[in-house]
Amino acid sequence: MSSWSHGAQPVGFESANRQAFFVDEKSMAGLKVELPTIQNWSCHSCSGCCRQHAIEVTDEERQRILDQRWEDDEAVGPDQPTIVAGGPIWNRSQRLAHRADGACVFLADDGLCRIHAKFGEEAKPLACRVYPYAFHPTGNGVTVSLRFSCPSVVGNRGKEIAKQTTELRKIARAVVPKNLTDWPAPEISPGQRPDWPDFRRFVEALDTTLAGSDASITVRLLRALFWINLVSEARFDAVKGSRLTEFLGLINEAAAGEFTDETIETKEPTGLAKTQFRLLAGQYARRDTAVDLESGWRGHWQRLRYGVRFARGRGLTPRVQECFSEVPFESLEQPFGGLPDGADELLTRYFRVKIQGLAFCGPAYYSVPLVEGFRSLVLIYPSVFWLARWLAASEERKTLALNDVERAIAIADHHHGYSPAFGLRGFRSRVRLLARMDEIGRLCAWYAR
Template sequence: MQVRSLTVLQNWDCHTCGDCCRSYAVPVTAEERERIEGQGWEKLPDFQGVPFFVPRGDEYYLNNRADGGCVFLGADNLCRIHGQFGSAAKPLACRIYPFLLVPAGDHWNVGVRMACPSAAENKGRPLTDQLADAREYAAFFEATAAKGALEAPPPPLYGSNVVPWGDVTRIAAAVSKLLANPADPFERRWRKVLFIVGMLRKATFDGGGDTKKVVTGGRLSEMLHVMGEAAEDEEPKAAGDVKRPGWAGRTVFRQLVAVFSRKDHGMEKGTAQRGAVSRFWSAVRFAGGRGSVPKVHAVLPDAVPFAAGEVPLGAPTAAATALLTRWHRGKVESLQFCGAPNFGLSVWEGLESLALTFPVAMWLARVLIAGGRTPDDAVTRAVRMVDDNFGFNPLLGSARQKFALRLLANRGDLPRLVAWYGR
């Protein structure tokens, strides 16, 4: 199938920081294990008595050293497998990172994980220059277990309300356009998207048996345009004119912040993530919102009170706004926000979950600023923390967290949170 890169400008190249080699538990297939075992590493002195893989349930993962780094990471921050045998000799998970390939009917969409420092900083070549690599990965997926995913239907808009892949793409394009609008502050762009989502939840897309009433194709484009004009009229111009989120909404929000910001393994594992008891008490403290913010991630500062997360940040700089825009437009255009890439969420739920990451990142940025970081650096680091979990932390796919997201949306707190932490 075709591989399509994003229309939003996104650059990336590996700058050998080694962060990914120190941050993740990397799964390996039986074929990959056999290939690596045949490379002769056991003959080297520094691999004597060092297992290459560790079992976890029915799967195997690359082993990590005490500092969190992969056993194959060299002192120069380069992969020793890559250096000795080339990129193709590495596990596929290592080769493809930070790219994402999302099947979308008759083509693949290419996305990028902002957890990678080079992706967040937009350093390197445009994605359009790297389509050859993406096509190679796509061909591998098409020839293996991912083949079944290619035949999957598009994610529903909500419940059993389904439209063709082309209409899902049409919705994504309209949302991306709203998020790119420089005339609005970034938080208002999201409030307008959420206004449209709220209105379209009530719309009928199947026509009730009358093909003249089916909202699809050009009719859907017209509806999205009309809804966009209505959002311009209905949504307050300034964040300060939006009602403050309620106590219950802020409590649920902080619990979601805890999930979006946590790091459970690697060199940046939080000190509050050392065991079940510490994780439990961290959750309790996030729910209460008193005292110091638990270090669920190593980059969170020491002894910063929860109150720091409520201090207005002021208007984001041009650099911060550009990063936020790239981040969210990339998630929308790649369709990573819904369906299988985001725990089976429907289109409308997926957009709400992505909207939530904005106030989460802005809350974390405030805490990081209180710990001494500059505003731009704080926003960049917060985006990386949140995107590391978005679509990947299995807790976010749990029934409890999905219920929390629905609760915020149904109470009307989601746009209020966007405005409140967009101040």
């Protein structure tokens, strides 16, 4: 239920914001495990993950589950299959079976896992043990990110992640491959691949911009986009080490002067940008990796029909999930009262956990370079507000509540880095087109109002 991720921050990495990371240098015989210090999490047994996700299993896990002899257990029984074929017909895999009510066949009425209860935590499929964590490589260790599809992650509920090293060390042992240190740093832009220390300088600069407390999250994202656009046009063959740190500091400062809450302008995006954006946000609204997604040609045809309606953007929105009612597309373009209380903190934490955990580019995100991956990540911002507006409009409200934003983040992050559709050419060229048209920032300001 999650990507593994390997990576760690080199000791001695210059960091204006070093305290944002907790580096457990003693774990796993030299492997550094880097944890976000701004996030808490504990499982609250809501069982959402055991209902929403299709859990693929390896041959070994399949055999282990068959050896557990669930046909002899009266809670499951001989008539209930435990493993079924999953995925599209052209790329079959095997996954845990789900009952008619949508729950995993092993989910008990008390919200707990039967495999865990009967055979212990390590007997579960690895995906179940890892969720909601994701581990990504950083050269000589791993950094940990979290999936906001889990409501406890969204709500920042539970124990500080930085104090969960024992558990995370155990999971890291199971997911981190032996050739961890062979992984190269992701590219910054096509053809520009720095070494790990310089790659981490870019990441650290992004985190510093997002961490600023002098402006709203909308403005901080616009600042980061501004200097990422400069980076996309520059070459760094001769700018390395401390010179790179200096350069990034300068463009960060320039961005802070360029964008403030007092001077921010809200301009309506162009019609073409809105069409491209609706197609993108419509993909976030769907449930591509959920077990209830219809597969085969029928499902494919239905997704095409949704796409046509999102592209037209007239009439009523299609009902892509139960939580969304059919509402006029036009109603989602009206102001919704700005960010509700608490949304700034939530969205800041979201972006910083994704950036610190490197969950936006490279192996964690369809192997795209940092610049493209960051632009994709920023597009989650207007997408979350568009989905939150749709949730509010579904209940005939015209202002957003924090709960709308929380639910919208959980829906959108369900896909980010996990839905195969987001790595395809269509989605990636949409992000590039919006960047070329200089519309990403405009979309952020427009839908956050």
